[in-house]
Every structure is written in structure tokens, then in C-alpha cells.
Amino acid sequence: MKIVFATHNRNKAEEVAALLSQIEILSLSDINCHEDIPETSETLEGNAILKANHITENYKLNCFADDTGLEVAALDGAPGVYSARYAGPDNDASANMEKLLSTMKGVDNRNARFRTVIALHIDGNQYLFEGVCEGIILKKKSGTEGFGYDPIFQPKGYNRSFAEMSMEEKGKISHRGIAVSKLISFLNNL
Amino acid sequence: MKIVFATHNRNKAEEVAALLSQIEILSLSDINCHEDIPETSETLEGNAILKANHITENYKLNCFADDTGLEVAALDGAPGVYSARYAGPDNDASANMEKLLSTMKGVDNRNARFRTVIALHIDGNQYLFEGVCEGIILKKKSGTEGFGYDPIFQPKGYNRSFAEMSMEEKGKISHRGIAVSKLISFLNNL
Numbered sequence: 327m328k329i330v331f332a333t334h335n336r337n338k339a340e341e342v343a344a345l346l347s348q349i350e351i352l353s354l355s356d357i358n359c360h361e362d363i364p365e366t367s368e369t370l371e372g373n374a375i376l377k378a379n380h381i382t383e384n385y386k387l388n389c390f391a392d393d394t395g396l397e398v399a400a401l402d403g404a405p406g407v408y409s410a411r412y413a414g415p416d417n418d419a420s421a422n423m424e425k426l427l428s429t430m431k432g433v434d435n436r437n438a439r440f441r442t443v444i445a446l447h448i449d450g451n452q453y454l455f456e457g458v459c460e461g462i463i464l465k466k467k468s469g470t471e472g473f474g475y476d477p478i479f480q481p482k483g484y485n486r487s488f489a490e491m492s493m494e495e496k497g498k499i500s501h502r503g504i505a506v507s508k509l510i511s512f513l514n515n516l
Numbered sequence: 517m518k519i520v521f522a523t524h525n526r527n528k529a530e531e532v533a534a535l536l537s538q539i540e541i542l543s544l545s546d547i548n549c550h551e552d553i554p555e556t557s558e559t560l561e562g563n564a565i566l567k568a569n570h571i572t573e574n575y576k577l578n579c580f581a582d583d584t585g586l587e588v589a590a591l592d593g594a595p596g597v598y599s600a601r602y603a604g605p606d607n608d609a610s611a612n613m614e615k616l617l618s619t620m621k622g623v624d625n626r627n628a629r630f631r632t633v634i635a636l637h638i639d640g641n642q643y644l645f646e647g648v649c650e651g652i653i654l655k656k657k658s659g660t661e662g663f664g665y666d667p668i669f670q671p672k673g674y675n676r677s678f679a680e681m682s683m684e685e686k687g688k689i690s691h692r693g694i695a696v697s698k699l700i701s702f703l704n705n706l
Binding site: 327328329330331332333334337338339340341342343344345346349350351352353354356357359362363377378380381385387388389390391392448472473474493494496497502503506507510511513514515516 | 523
């Protein structure tokens with residue numbers, strides 16, 4: 327979103343720019359963390375916390391971590407926490423989608439939801455934020471944007487898959503976008 | 517604030533970076549607005565709205581504008597909306613401070629507050645956000661950071677003036693910092 331700050335006062339403009347850049351995200355490369363981080367929990371919450379724990383315990387830094395699952399109603403919430411490894415340990419999005427499409431063949435109830443949980447570790451405290459996006463599993467892949475299951479997930483109220491949306495459009499309605507918005511609001515209100 | 521995002525997944529990192537940079541501030545120079553903008557209201561709210569109106573009416577852009585006043589209890593809220601022009605129309609911070617210090621000579625009640633009002637115009641709607649910082653008027657200038665009345669304003673709970681704080685430290689407690697935080701939360705929750 328582009329928005330004009332109507333001031334000719336350079337001091338005010340500088341102050342507001344500093345306020346807006348309060349949150350600076352460091353990547354794992356930035357902190358020289360190259361090892362695998364365990365994701366061995368059976369819940370999204372558990373995995374998000376495991377990943378955040380890894381950083382606070384080994385690097386003593388404030389951090390957040392997310393875990394995301396695709397929960398399909400007709401499959402009792404599967405693949406859920408195992409979404410990234412649904413077709414095996416290789417985290418191959420294409421194989422995962424193929425497996426889900428074939429499992430869902432002939433299934434009428436296409437309802438599903440993406441759910442993201444973010445664990446924030448800040449100054450010794452832990453906070454959790456959740457974002458949910460309801461939708462349906464399409465019968466075939468559509469679109470090339472995004473990643474993971476995006477080509478076969480169509481959010482409620484839209485007639486396009488996530489993979490047919492720009493990152494900005496997806497971010498406004500997606501599970502991760504909603505969870506990150508909650509995180510940002512929280513950090514800005516600290 | 518620096519915070520680590522604990523993911524090796526480049527797609528997630530990109531999405532979150534895009535979500536964080538949702539708000540891009542344009543300056544008046546960016547939109548080639550070089551004319552003076554009227555501030556002829558007798559209230560902070562009125563001036564913030566006048567300035568925001570100028571941009572939406574002439575440039576058809578989403579925008580926000582702020583107006584800020586220093587309200588001194590012993591002076592019935594003066595200089596208030598006239599803070600920037602207290603010693604005359606030149607907006608000379610030094611002259612304004614000298615006038616206030618001499619007006620307050622011998623006055624025991626030093627209580628004062630900075631108040632910022634932000635008017636946000638977005639997609640045809642108007643929203644107002646307020647930030648207040650309580651404090652006292654010092655008896656002499658102290659510090660060289662900040663701008664305006666910062667050298668003679670000491671926020672409640674501190675024994676230093678705003679002009680003895682870094683921009684980051686001031687931003688966490690200041691009138692403008694509080695108002696901008698409310699603005700950011702609102703924009704992120706749209």
C-alpha cells in the first residue's frame with residue numbers, strides 16, 4: 327500500500343520513517359544459522375515453538391517461527407502438520423499435490439483450510455498467533471504463483487487459486503498474511 | 517527492533533518480507549507537491565484534516581497528515597495548535613522555546629503534554645488517531661536531539677528531555693510515536 331505523508335517538515339518525516347522501520351527481520355543466514363531445525367511435533371503449535379526454541383536457546387535472540395498446514399475436511403484434517411512431507415520426506419510440492427489430488431478423486435466435500443501458527447519469542451516471553459484461510463481443494467492445478475499447495479487451493483469467495491494471485495493479493499487474505507498481521511500489530515503495540 | 521525469522525524456506529521469507537513492507541510512505545516531493553498546505557484551523561484535529569484534504573482533493577491519493585501541539589497546563593493549553601508559530605510566523609524553534617521559558621518564569625506548575633492528531637484519508641474514508649505524552653516544561657534547554665520544543669520537554673517518568681533521547685527511544689513514548697503506532701496497527705488490520 328502506498329500512502330502519502332502530507333508534511334513538508336523534514337524532522338517529522340524522519341521520525342515517522344524511523345517509526346515505520348521499527349521491525350527489522352533477520353534471516354537465518356544473517357545470524358549464520360545453517361543447520362536443520364527440528365520439526366518433530368505432531369501439531370503446528372508444537373513445531374512453531376520447537377523452531378523458535380532452537381533460535382532462542384542456541385543464539386539468544388528474539389525470533390519468530392511459523393508452521394503451516396493444509397487441513398482437509400474429508401480427510402479429518404490431513405495432511406495438516408505433515409503437509410510439507412505428505413508424499414515423503416523430500417518436501418516436494420509437486421508430489422504432495424499429486425498425492426492429495428489422487429486421494430481426493432471422487433470426493434465431493436472439497437472443503438479445506440490453510441492454518442498458520444506463529445510462535446514469537448521476545449524478551450523471555452512466548453506468544454502464539456494464528457491465521458486461518460478457508461477454501462476448497464480444486465480438482466486440478468491452476469496457476470504458477472506462490473508455492474506449496476497454492477495451485478490446488480482456492481480461497482473462499484474467489485474463483486482463482488492462490489497460485490493465480492499476486493503475492494500482495496494472496497497476502498491480504500492468506501493464513502500466513504493474517505498471522506503475520508497479528509504479529510506486526512502486537513510488535514508495534516509493545 | 518531486530519527479530520529473527522526462523523525459516524530456511526525462501527518462499528516463506530519472501531512472503532513475510534512482502535507483508536512487512538505493505539506500507540510504503542510517499543513524501544510530498546515524491547508526488548511533486550511543493551506548495552504550502554493550509555493550517556488555518558484552531559484545533560489540531562482541524563489542521564490535520566485540512567492538510568489531508570489538500571492531498572486527497574488535489575492529488576487523489578490516500579494520505580495522512582499530522583498536527584502536533586504542546587499544551588501547557590498553567591497556560592490553559594497554550595501554545596497548543598499555535599506551538600510552531602508561538603513567537604511569530606517564522607516557525608523558529610529557538611525563539612518559541614525562549615518565549616515559553618520566559619512566560620513560564622516563576623510558574624510552579626510545569627505540567628504539560630504533547631498531543632499529536634493524525635488524519636488518515638483512505639479510499640474515501642477519514643480516520644483520526646491521537647497520541648499524548650505527558651511531562652513537564654524544564655527551566656532551561658537540555659540536549660541537542662529531536663526538534664521543536666524537545667530540549668525543554670521532559671516526559672513523565674524520565675529525568676531527561678526529549679532532546680537527550682535517541683529518535684528510537686523518543687519514538688517509543690512520544691505523542692507522535694503513539695499516534696503513528698495506532699495508524700500502523702490500523703493499516704495492517706485493514
